[in-house]
Amino acid sequence: MRSPRAVFSYLILSALSTPFLIMYVAFFIQAFSERISLGILPEGVGISNFNFLWRPIPWGLERTTVWEVLRNTVLYAGLSGGTVTVICLLGGYALSRMDFKGKTFFLSLQLLLHAFPGHILLIATFFLLLYMKLLYTIPGVALARASIEIPLGIMMAKGFFDAVPWDLERAAMVDGCSRIELWSKIFLPMIGPGIAAVFIWGFIFAWHEFIYVYTFLPGTVRLMSTLIQAMIATETLPVGLLAAMSLFYMAIPLIFFVILQKALLKVPVLGGKGL
Amino acid sequence: MVKLRLENLCKYFGNVKAVDDISLSLSDGEFFALLGPSGCGKSTVLLTIAGIYRPTSGRIYFDDKVVNDLPIRDRNVGMVFQSYALYPHMKVFDNVAFPLRLKKMSSEDIRKKVERITEFVGVADLLSRKPAELSGGQQQRVALARALVKEPSLFLLDEPLSNLDAKLRVTMRAELKKLQKDLGITTIYVSHDQVEAMTMADRVGVIDRGRFMQVGSADDLYNEPENLFVAGFIGSPPMNLIDCSVTVDEQERVLLDAGDFKLDVTGATADLLRKESSAEVVLGVRPEDVKIQPSRFPGSMRAEIYVIEPLGRETLVDLRAGNIPIRALTRMLNAKMKDEVWVDFDPERIHVFDRRTGKVVV
Numbered sequence: 246m247r248s249p250r251a252v253f254s255y256l257i258l259s260a261l262s263t264p265f266l267i268m269y270v271a272f273f274i275q276a277f278s279e280r281i282s283l284g285i286l287p288e289g290v291g292i293s294n295f296n297f298l299w300r301p302i303p304w305g306l307e308r309t310t311v312w313e314v315l316r317n318t319v320l321y322a323g324l325s326g327g328t329v330t331v332i333c334l335l336g337g338y339a340l341s342r343m344d345f346k347g348k349t350f351f352l353s354l355q356l357l358l359h360a361f362p363g364h365i366l367l368i369a370t371f372f373l374l375l376y377m378k379l380l381y382t383i384p385g386v387a388l389a390r391a392s393i394e395i396p397l398g399i400m401m402a403k404g405f406f407d408a409v410p411w412d413l414e415r416a417a418m419v420d421g422c423s424r425i426e427l428w429s430k431i432f433l434p435m436i437g438p439g440i441a442a443v444f445i446w447g448f449i450f451a452w453h454e455f456i457y458v459y460t461f462l463p464g465t466v467r468l469m470s471t472l473i474q475a476m477i478a479t480e481t482l483p484v485g486l487l488a489a490m491s492l493f494y495m496a497i498p499l500i501f502f503v504i505l506q507k508a509l510l511k512v513p514v515l516g517g518k519g520l
Numbered sequence: 521m522v523k524l525r526l527e528n529l530c531k532y533f534g535n536v537k538a539v540d541d542i543s544l545s546l547s548d549g550e551f552f553a554l555l556g557p558s559g560c561g562k563s564t565v566l567l568t569i570a571g572i573y574r575p576t577s578g579r580i581y582f583d584d585k586v587v588n589d590l591p592i593r594d595r596n597v598g599m600v601f602q603s604y605a606l607y608p609h610m611k612v613f614d615n616v617a618f619p620l621r622l623k624k625m626s627s628e629d630i631r632k633k634v635e636r637i638t639e640f641v642g643v644a645d646l647l648s649r650k651p652a653e654l655s656g657g658q659q660q661r662v663a664l665a666r667a668l669v670k671e672p673s674l675f676l677l678d679e680p681l682s683n684l685d686a687k688l689r690v691t692m693r694a695e696l697k698k699l700q701k702d703l704g705i706t707t708i709y710v711s712h713d714q715v716e717a718m719t720m721a722d723r724v725g726v727i728d729r730g731r732f733m734q735v736g737s738a739d740d741l742y743n744e745p746e747n748l749f750v751a752g753f754i755g756s757p758p759m760n761l762i763d764c765s766v767t768v769d770e771q772e773r774v775l776l777d778a779g780d781f782k783l784d785v786t787g788a789t790a791d792l793l794r795k796e797s798s799a800e801v802v803l804g805v806r807p808e809d810v811k812i813q814p815s816r817f818p819g820s821m822r823a824e825i826y827v828i829e830p831l832g833r834e835t836l837v838d839l840r841a842g843n844i845p846i847r848a849l850t851r852m853l854n855a856k857m858k859d860e861v862w863v864d865f866d867p868e869r870i871h872v873f874d875r876r877t878g879k880v881v882v
Binding site (some may be wrong): 276410412413416417418419420421422423426431434435 | 567571572580593597598599601602603604605607608609618619622623666667670699
């Protein structure tokens with residue numbers, strides 16, 4: 246017999262989740278229905294909306310397969326996530342374990358930068374990429390997107406590095422490690438889940454990015470987000486196709502998460518007692 | 521093997537003087553214990569010698585060469601930490617091999633050395649396990665192996681036995697001592713446990729608040745403490761410390777007046793104290809130097825038994841002479857709580873300390 250308190254909590258939670266549930270369920274239904282009448286009512290069940298998986302996409306003048314788009318998106322998000330990871334792991338270590346002038350200022354700056362909406366800098370970033378000759382390239386967008394996530398990524402990484410006990414570091418120093426060896430042979434293996442977390446952070450934000458992708462890539466190169474936008478921009482809204490493609494768009498990171506779940510949950514057990 | 525010398529070593533963290541003017545000279549192969557209460561700076565001294573901290577001032581010499589600026593990896597120091605600090609993501613073999621791999625030794629040499637040292641400390645059959653799969657005692661041995669595998673000239677241990685259970689601690693004490701003697705490495709052992717320090721070391725340095733209180737052999741510290749701190753710290757159960765004043769009466773007899781009792785002092789002790797008439801002092805007498813008898817004897821004073829603590833081998837008796845608590849250690853006692861007994865202190869074995877400075881007078 247559940248206590249009335251618990252029942253009440255469940256009611257509130259259900260009420261709050263209902264809009265989201267409706268959205269997801271609607272998506273699902275629309276994706277798997279043959280036709281949509283009156284814009285929202287589904288009719289028939291089928292997978293014809295998922296045609297794009299095995300046929301070139303039928304819109305506009307270009308013909309492109311979704312797999313090529315997917316490949317580019319994964320490339321871009323991976324590159325962005327990778328950049329974030331490398332920079333944050335190096336910077337996080339320095340903030341955690343090294344002392345230098347202006348460290349406190351730097352830390353506060355990161356928080357400030359994170360609060361700052363990077364998209365405002367669209368025009369400035371455009372010119373920056375132009376001068377760096379990275380405009381209209383995937384590495385260019387990846388770099389631009391990564392720069393927005395690095396501030397908080399560094400703080401996250403710092404937190405992970407902070408958790409490594411001092412004694413372990415001291416033991417490695419006495420054993421003869423140089424700074425770089427300390428970082429690569431001792432710290433990195435110990436914060437495995439941390440590395441995954443930072444990478445996912447960068448990857449996910451890059452994956453669902455639209456504005457930067459739209460602005461910094463030419464119309465001929467489509468990533469998933471701009472592809473879906475292009476769907477919407479046509480005269481008749483192919484609701485079913487849209488839903489199907491969006492599901493596809495969502496599925497990839499979801500699968501990614503499930504695979505990385507194991508790595509994320511593995512916490513290193515300390516090699517000693519009393520800590 | 522190295523001759524270590526510390527010259528006016530200081531390590532300050534901002535305003536905190538963790539290590540304040542420590543000077544020490546160790547001979548080759550000596551086992552030296554740094555003993556003191558928590559937070560006294562002994563670990564800081566160790567870490568500064570290892571090179572993990574840089575001294576604020578003062579010098580560290582390895583064989584008459586100043587090593588203040590020598591990088592840690594060039595100091596050839598082996599260190600064991602209280603938490604063992606084994607690398608959790610590596611197997612035992614890799615943990616022990618780590619220092620050698622950093623030196624870029626050949627795999628064959630590494631394998632030979634690792635096998636030899638793990639055989640020596642007794643973990644040879646655990647090489648493929650990870651630290652989390654080992655018991656505390658096993659982890660400690662692996663930490664020892666890792667510290668010794670590179671054949672260091674200086675061996676530093678930071679309370680390595682603190683996390684072991686009591687019985688294992690006693691066994692490991694003897695083993696560590698034997699190991700050190702067999703290898704002949706200059707060793708510094710940090711501990712807050714005076715039994716450990718006294719039983720294992722050639723010499724002990726007692727530290728309080730970053731300064732040496734006394735340095736000497738276990739016997740010296742036990743029988744001739746130079747100040748109140750050392751007197752009260754060394755010895756278990758601890759020395760009785762009773763506030764008194766020195767009085768000289770009309771017959772030129774020297775007395776230590778503790779209020780509730782007066783102790784007659786004779787001989788050389790009396791001569792030394794005669795000059796300090798009316799000085800405020802602290803009388804120190806170890807529990808085993810307190811004589812208890814059930815009936816009155818010459819020179820004794822009356823006391824009442826407060827608590828009896830049987831220890832098996834001997835009995836610890838908590839007495840009250842008036843309001844003054846006195847602990848006594850005796851072989852056999854057929855008495856009960858609240859019994860009246862008569863006590864005296866062995867005159868050859870009392871210590872007198874200046875109450876203000878803490879320094880020993882006699």
